[in-house]
Amino acid sequence: MNKGNILVVDDEDIVLLSCKRALTPEGYNVKTVRRGADGITLLGNEAFDIVMTDLKMPDMDGIEVLRRVKEGWPAIEVIIITGYQTVETAVKAIKLGAFDYIEKPFTPEQILTVVNNAVARRANQ
Amino acid sequence: MRAHVKKTIYSLTGKLIITIGTLMVVGSTIFWYFLIHFQEKELLRNSVKYGHSFVDFVEKSTRYGMLTFQQLLIQQTVEAIGSAEGIVKIRMFDGRGKIAYSSVKEEKGTMLGKNESVCMLCHSNSRKAVEMPSWSIKKDKDGYRILNLLQPIYNEPACYTSSCHVHSIGTAILGFTEADISLSLLDKAVKKQELAITAYVLGFICLLSVVLCTILWNLVSTPLSVLTHGMERVAAGELDHTVKIDTKDEMGELATAFNAMTFDLKKAKDELVEWGNTLEKKVEEKTEEIRKAQAKLIHSEKLASLGRMAAGVAHEINSPLTGIVTFGHLLLKKFPEGSQEREDVEVIIEQANRCSNIIKGLLGFARASSAEKSSINVNDIVNSSLNMVRHKADFFNIKIVLNFDESLSSIKADASQIQQVFLNMIINAADAMEGKGTFTVTTRKVDENGVPFVEVEFNDSGPGINEKDIPKLFEPFFTTKPVGKGTGLGLAVSHGIIQDHGGRIRVRSTIGKGTSFFVRLPFYEG
Ligand SMILES: Nc1ncnc2c1ncn2[C@@H]1O[C@H](COP(=O)(O)OP(=O)(O)OP(=O)(O)O)[C@@H](O)[C@H]1O
Numbered sequence: 005m006n007k008g009n010i011l012v013v014d015d016e017d018i019v020l021l022s023c024k025r026a027l028t029p030e031g032y033n034v035k036t037v038r039r040g041a042d043g044i045t046l047l048g049n050e051a052f053d054i055v056m057t058d059l060k061m062p063d064m065d066g067i068e069v070l071r072r073v074k075e076g077w078p079a080i081e082v083i084i085i086t087g088y089q090t091v092e093t094a095v096k097a098i099k100l101g102a103f104d105y106i107e108k109p110f111t112p113e114q115i116l117t118v119v120n121n122a123v124a125r126r127a128n129q
Numbered sequence: 130m131r132a133h134v135k136k137t138i139y140s141l142t143g144k145l146i147i148t149i150g151t152l153m154v155v156g157s158t159i160f161w162y163f164l165i166h167f168q169e170k171e172l173l174r175n176s177v178k179y180g181h182s183f184v185d186f187v188e189k190s191t192r193y194g195m196l197t198f199q200q201l202l203i204q205q206t207v208e209a210i211g212s213a214e215g216i217v218k219i220r221m222f223d224g225r226g227k228i229a230y231s232s233v234k235e236e237k238g239t240m241l242g243k244n245e246s247v248c249m250l251c252h253s254n255s256r257k258a259v260e261m262p263s264w265s266i267k268k269d270k271d272g273y274r275i276l277n278l279l280q281p282i283y284n285e286p287a288c289y290t291s292s293c294h295v296h297s298i299g300t301a302i303l304g305f306t307e308a309d310i311s312l313s314l315l316d317k318a319v320k321k322q323e324l325a326i327t328a329y330v331l332g333f334i335c336l337l338s339v340v341l342c343t344i345l346w347n348l349v350s351t352p353l354s355v356l357t358h359g360m361e362r363v364a365a366g367e368l369d370h371t372v373k374i375d376t377k378d379e380m381g382e383l384a385t386a387f388n389a390m391t392f393d394l395k396k397a398k399d400e401l402v403e404w405g406n407t408l409e410k411k412v413e414e415k416t417e418e419i420r421k422a423q424a425k426l427i428h429s430e431k432l433a434s435l436g437r438m439a440a441g442v443a444h445e446i447n448s449p450l451t452g453i454v455t456f457g458h459l460l461l462k463k464f465p466e467g468s469q470e471r472e473d474v475e476v477i478i479e480q481a482n483r484c485s486n487i488i489k490g491l492l493g494f495a496r497a498s499s500a501e502k503s504s505i506n507v508n509d510i511v512n513s514s515l516n517m518v519r520h521k522a523d524f525f526n527i528k529i530v531l532n533f534d535e536s537l538s539s540i541k542a543d544a545s546q547i548q549q550v551f552l553n554m555i556i557n558a559a560d561a562m563e564g565k566g567t568f569t570v571t572t573r574k575v576d577e578n579g580v581p582f583v584e585v586e587f588n589d590s591g592p593g594i595n596e597k598d599i600p601k602l603f604e605p606f607f608t609t610k611p612v613g614k615g616t617g618l619g620l621a622v623s624h625g626i627i628q629d630h631g632g633r634i635r636v637r638s639t640i641g642k643g644t645s646f647f648v649r650l651p652f653y654e655g
């Protein structure tokens with residue numbers, strides 16, 4: 005069964021792999037890309053329920069990805085992954101419509117909880 | 130102390146004395162000359178007057194003899210009168226120049242020529258004859274003057290009607306009487322007077338000089354030399370020196386003015402010195418201030434760059450840590466509970482979490498350099514911080530005492546940063562007390578050099594801090610806690626945060642009694 009389609013954007017392979025390994029066994033369909041631009045392109049081709057994006061990336065940063073997703077696909081929930089949390093960026097992300105944020109390093113349980121919550125909210129709407 | 134006075138003629142006193150002395154000598158000489166001259170003239174005039182009366186007297190004494198033609202009687206009378214003191218000689222001439230009678234008996238009857246000096250008076254070429262009494266002065270052998278008097282004997286009715294008929298009615302002058310009167314007494318008196326006056330004048334000049342000298346010495350020379358001496362000492366830098374002249378005259382005024390000037394000079398100099406000193410102090414103070422500001426700047430710059438580095442490191446390290454933690458957890462599920470492999474994987478996860486904690490501690494520096502200040506009350510922050518940890522097992526047996534100054538007004542600060550500081554203080558205390566004892570938090574207002582501060586004291590009844598550790602407390606990574614429990618970043622970050630807020634942290638600790646941390650934050654108006 006497919007609980008939902010998730011797109012993960014991060015410039016670090018290990019983070020992408022971690023998300024995939026943590027979520028796939030739980031019934032999620034996980035696609036990963038290493039650049040924000042690739043993610044936006046992929047969104048045009050496939051349907052996703054949730055987008056998870058790192059904040060700090062070389063070409064397009066997480067805030068920009070969030071803004072583009074909310075512009076093009078407002079129904080998709082966005083979860084921010086941060087290497088270090090600051091009040092400003094968290095507030096900014098929530099204001100721009102992010103569902104939640106999760107700090108690195110996270111455990112499989114933590115990421116699963118956040119994703120489950122996001123999926124639940126999407127289902128409620 | 131009497132100063133040395135120049136006693137030369139170049140000194141003021143010398144010049145004045147010489148001038149006044151010369152003026153007095155010249156003046157009194159002139160005065161003296163005119164006085165004597167006038168006096169002598171007067172005396173002579175009187176002598177002549179008396180001389181003429183005397184000659185009159187002689188003529189009148191002989192008148193009877195003449196009228197009765199008793200030549201012997203006349204001669205005897207003339208001799209008698211001529212023998213009186215001061216009378217040199219008396220002669221009576223007849224109309225033809227014969228000495229008819231004389232006090233010098235031998236001369237009687239001698240005929241004199243018209244060339245005799247006595248005859249020349251009336252018989253000189255210019256004047257044929259003089260019918261007037263006259264006088265002249267000659268000198269005797271001692272140099273004294275002799276008054277020579279000539280007086281005609283006029284013809285009168287009694288003469289030409291006399292029985293002897295010697296004189297006819299046509300002749301005007303019958304003869305003349307000549308008398309020599311000595312003026313030696315007068316001359317002697319004048320000489321004496323001259324001497325006396327000279328002596329008086331000299332004495333007077335001497336006396337006046339002495340008086341003038343004394344007056345000038347006391348009024349001018351002495352004060353002047355005292356002043357000169359004073360000026361020399363003042364010029365040599367002795368500004369405390371005052372000139373003591375108490376007179377009420379110009380010298381006293383000069384001394385007062387001089388003392389006032391010295392006083393002003395001293396005041397000005399003192400002010401200058403004082404100014405120089407305070408300037409030095411001020412420069413030192415400013416230098417210290419600048420040094421402190423610089424140190425603070427360097428410190429906050431260090432903090433900021435440490436923060437930037439920490440942020441970078443956090444981002445870089447957290448991604449691999451995510452991998453370790455995630456895969457660790459995934460692996461964990463594959464091993465049965467209690468197996469050696471599972472325990473090993475748990476260690477891996479634990480250590481990864483430790484790394485994550487270190488990173489979080491480092492991130493405190495990143496946050497310390499970006500404060501968001503709002504109006505907060507420290508009592509509230511203390512309460513909320515305590516509420517976050519109160520329920521933890523470490524605090525179950527710790528007695529918490531709160532001494533709040535409820536009247537504290539709010540301060541401008543970053544609430545989450547201040548809470549981070551307070552939390553670290555609370556956790557440090559709990560760690561030190563090892564689960565038992567009393568923890569007291571006191572808030573109060575304090576005054577530091579007139580600037581109001583709010584002070585929060587965190588006091589615990591723990592074991593205290595070793596004196597040698599106290600200087601290291603605020604260094605990053607200084608900790609005495611076991612590996613995994615403390616990172617040693619708590620106080621370092623706290624210090625950065627509080628300094629950033631314009632406050633400071635102090636420690637007071639007694640071994641065996643406990644420790645107090647004092648956090649001071651300034652009240653900002655508004
Ligand atoms: N109340 C206290 N009583 C005794 N020792 C203290 C107290 N507070 C701090 N210390 C000492 O100061 C050291 C440094 O404290 P600091 O808060 O900087 O780091 P930490 O508590 O060891 O680690 P971290 O706060 O990063 O978890 C502590 O390890 C401890 O030895």
Ligand SMILES: [Mg+2]
Nearest residue numbers: 553557619620
């Ligand atoms: Mg600590």
